[in-house]
Amino acid sequence: MANETRKALQDKGLSIRRQVLGDKYVDAAIQNTTDFNRPMQELVNEFCWGAVWGRDGLTRKERSMINLAMLTALGRLHEVETHVRGALNNGVTPAQISEVLLQTAIYCGVPAAIDSFRAAGKVLAEHGK
Amino acid sequence: MANETRKALQDKGLSIRRQVLGDKYVDAAIQNTTDFNRPMQELVNEFCWGAVWGRDGLTRKERSMINLAMLTALGRLHEVETHVRGALNNGVTPAQISEVLLQTAIYCGVPAAIDSFRAAGKVLAEHGK
Amino acid sequence: MANETRKALQDKGLSIRRQVLGDKYVDAAIQNTTDFNRPMQELVNEFCWGAVWGRDGLTRKERSMINLAMLTALGRLHEVETHVRGALNNGVTPAQISEVLLQTAIYCGVPAAIDSFRAAGKVLAEHGK
Amino acid sequence: MANETRKALQDKGLSIRRQVLGDKYVDAAIQNTTDFNRPMQELVNEFCWGAVWGRDGLTRKERSMINLAMLTALGRLHEVETHVRGALNNGVTPAQISEVLLQTAIYCGVPAAIDSFRAAGKVLAEHGK
Amino acid sequence: MANETRKALQDKGLSIRRQVLGDKYVDAAIQNTTDFNRPMQELVNEFCWGAVWGRDGLTRKERSMINLAMLTALGRLHEVETHVRGALNNGVTPAQISEVLLQTAIYCGVPAAIDSFRAAGKVLAEHGK
């Protein structure tokens, strides 16, 4: 791992990102790449998807569940939507997503959970669930 | 469930709280109960431990993992320590706790993860792990 | 109170919620209930509106004022709008809402207050105030 | 008001600050003034205590209650302690402080409320309440 | 400075605000002034733009850079857009804005940075950059 190049790590990250978020989403992100945001795209592939999602130690389903919880706490609703899609791809059921968000109501407060239920409900409706 | 009384729900919650956090911790909390904080103690038993932790749909191990992620995002370090203890009781291994916190570095930022690694490391040291 | 059933507490909460937020708002929320968000709807009625708003000890006007302050701090603008409506129903005047939000500028920062002034101004305009 | 000088506003603010937080607290803050933090001390007197606390439109009791709610949401526990003292001076009863903090459990989450109950309980104990 | 009147400080602040954010933006804000938000408009001119932006000690370029970082941390995206415009007026280059936001990914987390890159990219596109 220590001898892996940054390019190899980015490629590995991009591949995991495609598996979790889907080609359609990732292709759109890539098409929106500009000189301005390119360093961020590369950092996300390398750091987020390669160096962390690429690790063993938790299942992807577990990673999706903790992401939904964190993103709700942080109030980052755009990413909540993205990671509801990822959670479904990783095998988290709608009932489990509901259960995670219900737990956020206790720890992050009711308004945080309401916002995420609304965002997640929209994504589930698009997926016909 | 709808016909359960509030008292029954509080009792059920208190029992789950004891299983997750341990008698020693819960006895200390009960001993610190005053007129001032009694309504909060009751609310915690009833809603947090009874109405949410008492639900099926996620394993306790999963609930512990999403709690560590949320509490890190929220920066509530006292509760991070409490729920590291709970996570160990629920069968989350130190390696899995490390993995959850590493993922918080990406989503909540490095300072959030550093704070939780410090808090969790202290608890693990106390448990001889 | 300890012998109150969960169903009775939910019914009481729903009734207070209607008084504070208005039938139109609550009917819309109920109509949007799905299997996915039903547990959250029930938790909100039981926990938020029944167990806390149902308590004596603060006036509803005071509860509305502290809600506007908290929701501004949390940056939950959808709920700021909802609770500006609730505050008007509970007798908080537009001048008092302005005063609460001005105080948030000092404690939560100017951007938080600007966001809530914008959200509140929109609701006041809808109410012709 | 528009013709008030900044010095006059600072003096007015300092006077209100003494009334709310007590001479002992304010004298300690003044004694800790250095070249490094002097601009902050002046800003606090002028804007926080002069320009906002000095306004009519809310009672001091109401300002104290919304402060406790906001500071809990923000997780600023040092200031929670300070403003529990201020709230007592402004006539908020311990039972009302408990009621405000209980409401924060719903909107800011249980860990936020637990932290503030702990901080407030400490101050109440010091005051023999 | 101590003998400056509040009116003079507001006027000075309004003038700096025009230089940083542009007449078009400030004229729109003034045109939206109502009885409800007037105290906030005045506080912003006096406190934010007069008493702080009006100080020596940091360059405007430095103030713009730290604002972008703080606003990203706080998740206040409306103000991120406003202060990307201000940053460009103050001579921060798009490459430097990108660099500041990249650093927020590490300290505030990836979702915070993604949100701000999206908001900033929109403003840069409007400015043809």
Place this chain on the structure above:
Amino acid sequence: MANETRKALQDKGLSIRRQVLGDKYVDAAIQNTTDFNRPMQELVNEFCWGAVWGRDGLTRKERSMINLAMLTALGRLHEVETHVRGALNNGVTPAQISEVLLQTAIYCGVPAAIDSFRAAGKVLAEHGK
């Protein structure tokens, strides 16, 4: 850059970290490395110090200033202390640190600034400034 190995990036990061935070601080961090926190230590060296602090585009002084602003917004006081030390090493003067923190009072709220002034004042006193 793309062909740089992860090990090389970690080494580069560790070297920058030593320059900014000082050998004493970094040696202590290394000495506290355990199996539990080792992945975090490596992530911090590789991504925070190597991949971001290692970039051109902002001066180290600018990076220190935006860090102080962000860490104040996030309420991560342990890291505020660390990065006040780093800021001094990077040539930010105490007067400039004061100026940055004064600006956080406007955007993050007065309690955030007060907390950081206290933390920074402690570090400055240790450095005899």
